[in-house]
Amino acid sequence: MTAGRLFEASAPVHPDVHLLHTDAGPRVLIADGSRLFGVGQALFDRIDAARRDPDPRVMDALLVDVGLDAPRQIDDLAPDPPPVRALSLAVAQKCNLGCTYCYAQQGDFGGPAKNMPEPTAFAAVDTLFRDAAPGERVNLAFLGGEPMINRPVVRAATEYALTVSERTGVPVTFSITTNGTLLTPEDGEFFEAHGFAVTVSLDGIGARHDLLRPHRDGRGSYRRVMDRVAPLLAMQRRMQVSARVTVTPLNLDLPRTLDEFTAAGFHGVGFSPMLSSPTGQGEMASADLQVMLDQMTECGEEFVRRVLAGQRYPFTNLVTALREIHRGTHRPYPCGAGAGYLGVSADGDLAACHRFVGDEDGAMGDLTGGVDDAKRARWLTDRHVHRQEPCNGCWARYLCGGGCHHEVIRRGRPACDYIRGWLHHCLSVYSRLLAARPDYFTG
Amino acid sequence: MSDDRIDPMNLTAQLHYNAAGNPPSTLPESAISNAYPGLEFDIRNIWRRLLVGIELHESDNYVVSADRGHENLVGRRLLSVGDHDVIGTVVGPIRPGAGSAPLTSAANPDGVMMLEWSNSLADVLADHVGQTVPCLFTVDPAPNPVGKPEELPDPRFQVVELEVRPLFAGSAATGGYLPVIAEELAGPGDLTRGLCSPWQNDYRECACYYWAASRPDYVNVEDTAMGTTTGNHWFAVHREPREYVLDDRFDSRLVSYDDLFQDWQGKLRFIVGGNDAPEHLDAGTEPKGDSR
Numbered sequence: 079m080t081a082g083r084l085f086e087a088s089a090p091v092h093p094d095v096h097l098l099h100t101d102a103g104p105r106v107l108i109a110d111g112s113r114l115f116g117v118g119q120a121l122f123d124r125i126d127a128a129r130r131d132p133d134p135r136v137m138d139a140l141l142v143d144v145g146l147d148a149p150r151q152i153d154d155l156a157p158d159p160p161p162v163r164a165l166s167l168a169v170a171q172k173c174n175l176g177c178t179y180c181y182a183q184q185g186d187f188g189g190p191a192k193n194m195p196e197p198t199a200f201a202a203v204d205t206l207f208r209d210a211a212p213g214e215r216v217n218l219a220f221l222g223g224e225p226m227i228n229r230p231v232v233r234a235a236t237e238y239a240l241t242v243s244e245r246t247g248v249p250v251t252f253s254i255t256t257n258g259t260l261l262t263p264e265d266g267e268f269f270e271a272h273g274f275a276v277t278v279s280l281d282g283i284g285a286r287h288d289l290l291r292p293h294r295d296g297r298g299s300y301r302r303v304m305d306r307v308a309p310l311l312a313m314q315r316r317m318q319v320s321a322r323v324t325v326t327p328l329n330l331d332l333p334r335t336l337d338e339f340t341a342a343g344f345h346g347v348g349f350s351p352m353l354s355s356p357t358g359q360g361e362m363a364s365a366d367l368q369v370m371l372d373q374m375t376e377c378g379e380e381f382v383r384r385v386l387a388g389q390r391y392p393f394t395n396l397v398t399a400l401r402e403i404h405r406g407t408h409r410p411y412p413c414g415a416g417a418g419y420l421g422v423s424a425d426g427d428l429a430a431c432h433r434f435v436g437d438e439d440g441a442m443g444d445l446t447g448g449v450d451d452a453k454r455a456r457w458l459t460d461r462h463v464h465r466q467e468p469c470n471g472c473w474a475r476y477l478c479g480g481g482c483h484h485e486v487i488r489r490g491r492p493a494c495d496y497i498r499g500w501l502h503h504c505l506s507v508y509s510r511l512l513a514a515r516p517d518y519f520t521g
Numbered sequence: 522m523s524d525d526r527i528d529p530m531n532l533t534a535q536l537h538y539n540a541a542g543n544p545p546s547t548l549p550e551s552a553i554s555n556a557y558p559g560l561e562f563d564i565r566n567i568w569r570r571l572l573v574g575i576e577l578h579e580s581d582n583y584v585v586s587a588d589r590g591h592e593n594l595v596g597r598r599l600l601s602v603g604d605h606d607v608i609g610t611v612v613g614p615i616r617p618g619a620g621s622a623p624l625t626s627a628a629n630p631d632g633v634m635m636l637e638w639s640n641s642l643a644d645v646l647a648d649h650v651g652q653t654v655p656c657l658f659t660v661d662p663a664p665n666p667v668g669k670p671e672e673l674p675d676p677r678f679q680v681v682e683l684e685v686r687p688l689f690a691g692s693a694a695t696g697g698y699l700p701v702i703a704e705e706l707a708g709p710g711d712l713t714r715g716l717c718s719p720w721q722n723d724y725r726e727c728a729c730y731y732w733a734a735s736r737p738d739y740v741n742v743e744d745t746a747m748g749t750t751t752g753n754h755w756f757a758v759h760r761e762p763r764e765y766v767l768d769d770r771f772d773s774r775l776v777s778y779d780d781l782f783q784d785w786q787g788k789l790r791f792i793v794g795g796n797d798a799p800e801h802l803d804a805g806t807e808p809k810g811d812s813r
């Protein structure tokens with residue numbers, strides 16, 4: 079289906095029910111609980127009529143009548159703030175690149191450039207483990223700016239976290255998001271030894287990447303990144319090295335990018351549209367999102383071909399979506415930000431996530447005074463998808479969660495057609511794959 | 522797909538779908554302890570093969586069979602896995618108002634009982650999946666319950682290292698676990714083994730007050746001057762003498778499985794307010810068919 083037709087087919091009609099025609103037959107998605115059913119055409123038509131009936135009781139009665147009702151999974155109440163189980167440390171609020179669209183404004187989040195001192199990183203680790211019980215797992219992430227500018231603190235904090243993990247019996251996993259320009263083979267060995275999830279920001283191949291992610295003096299960075307990442311790609315066993323592509327109007331070349339990075343050996347390749355940048359530069363407009371959706375579905379078709387042939391194709395967006403659809407993931411938030419996940423600034427201030435570092439909107443206390451649970455509770459209440467417009471009328475709300483908080487607060491919701499179109503496509507792919515390759519989901 | 526069919530596809534859809542013709546009790550949220558009255562499977566069976574090499578009884582800490590190399594464990598009792606005991610001591614009053622005391626008997630001199638596997642082995646699974654753990658067994662076959670020794674080593678007990686199997690199947694395509702019970706733990710038919718078909722089996726099987734099904738147990742109850750009670754087991758064929766006959770499938774004083782298969786409507790009585798309904802008071806074994 080073309081992006082234009084996907085936009086149409088996925089347009090919101092009824093908040094609780096979405097209908098799809100797939101190659102494998104008619105499908106009904108019940109939003110609550112993200113429950114997907116195959117149905118006959120007659121029932122499909124009845125549900126479609128009920129969807130358009132101005133009396134909301136008609137749909138309720140029909141669902142009860144055919145047995146598609148179920149106890150509500152998500153209500154209006156925000157959950158209590160959960161224990162913090164993941165922290166990302168802005169170990170360096172500075173960067174050696176000058177990416178035009180960077181949310182961190184070239185690394186310093188619009189303030190003075192600084193490194194996180196070791197005691198601050200250690201205090202963050204202590205906070206992370208403080209309430210974790212044996213059997214739970216915590217994640218420590220390093221971001222920036224460019225975290226490798228502060229390599230000693232990345233290493234020291236990792237080793238300190240391992241000591242605390244050993245003492246408390248709480249396992250810890252590590253991740254890092256880097257621009258790749260400063261990586262060394264020794265870094266690779268360190269990440270491999272500790273099973274890091276390494277995400278490298280790469281915005282396309284060659285010149286396209288260079289255009290978006292230049293050095294501060296204007297030189298390109300692509301060659302340098304690929305040279306420096308190569309040893310890591312070769313040595314990854316426990317470590318997983320993935321590419322993250324921020325999509326702007328200037329690098330709409332997804333299928334080729336995916337193929338190239340797959341061939342290079344990345345464990346996963348994920349794309350996300352640039353929806354809000356501090357300067358407005360690089361933001362995707364509606365026409366750009368339509369092109370992107372066409373390219374995403376093209377990547378998706380290649381993924382299906384490969385899976386049917388029994389091959390691996392690391393198109394992360396679709397792999398993740400299929401897993402969530404199969405499980406029936408349903409949640410009233412887009413992510414764990416402000417809940418079980420917080421960001422830590424170089425000064426030790428806590429924020430809703432890595433993007434809210436230095437931003438009053440997402441302030442959540444600091445390492446000295448502790449996590450501000452009152453602020454987290456207010457955040458969870460305010461950000462609940464039932465309170466978001468127009469999400470409360472959108473069938474995709476429990477799969478989408480209402481969109482990245484940071485982008486929504488900064489720019490609003492310019493990408494809903496894209497999000498719904500993509501989810502519609504993923505639901506179709508799921509239906510096809512479940513019929514053709516059930517083993518992809520069940521072993 | 523025929524036009525009226527509904528096919529729940531993903532996991533949440535399967536979990537909450539009430540198939541046409543099924544009662545509401547088929548949904549997992551209506552589970553009673555280890556059983557799913559409408560789904561007709563007994564989840565206790567998934568624990569039988571949690572430890573590689575042996576097969577346990579689904580409701581006893583007793584080894585019913587073993588793979589090669591572990592044959593000597595058959596008939597013995599498992600007392601703990603790693604740090605987790607799978608038995609507990611039973612304490613309680615012996616008569617109304619009396620204080621708690623160990624509940625021992627000739628057949629259970631240590632006064633212990635196995636803990637339901639779902640309680641005792643869940644932590645084992647969480648802590649040790651894929652690992653080999655020390656398991657404490659009796660050295661000899663033990664038809665009756667046996668308690669744990671005060672101290673180890675003890676010549677009557679033996680530690681055997683066994684591996685803890687994953688409960689969930691792994692996915693070859695995606696890696697990691699799937700929300701599907703591993704086939705090594707429960708092959709085809711294993712989850713339903715021992716279940717009712719026809720329904721009279723389970724109805725008769727769970728003969729005591731434990732069962733949450735909607736049927737009586739101890740009826741026609743009267744207090745005595747001694748502070749005890751008299752009354753009948755609902756399954757008692759005759760109401761005199763007034764005594765609670767402990768369930769025993771071979772005891773002819775109780776309605777048998779065959780009785781239920783052949784004539785449940787003739788053998789069972791209405792109970793109103795805990796007592797036999799009046800028209801049955803004098804009935805013998807064969808109450809009038811038109812009275813119910």
Ligand code: SF4
Nearest residue numbers: 469472475478480494
């Ligand atoms: S942000 Fe997501 S949930 Fe909200 S309206 Fe847009 S697509 Fe729907």
Ligand code: SF4
Nearest residue numbers: 413415431482483484
């Ligand atoms: S708020 Fe946005 S940037 Fe922050 S964790 Fe959530 S999705 Fe990611």
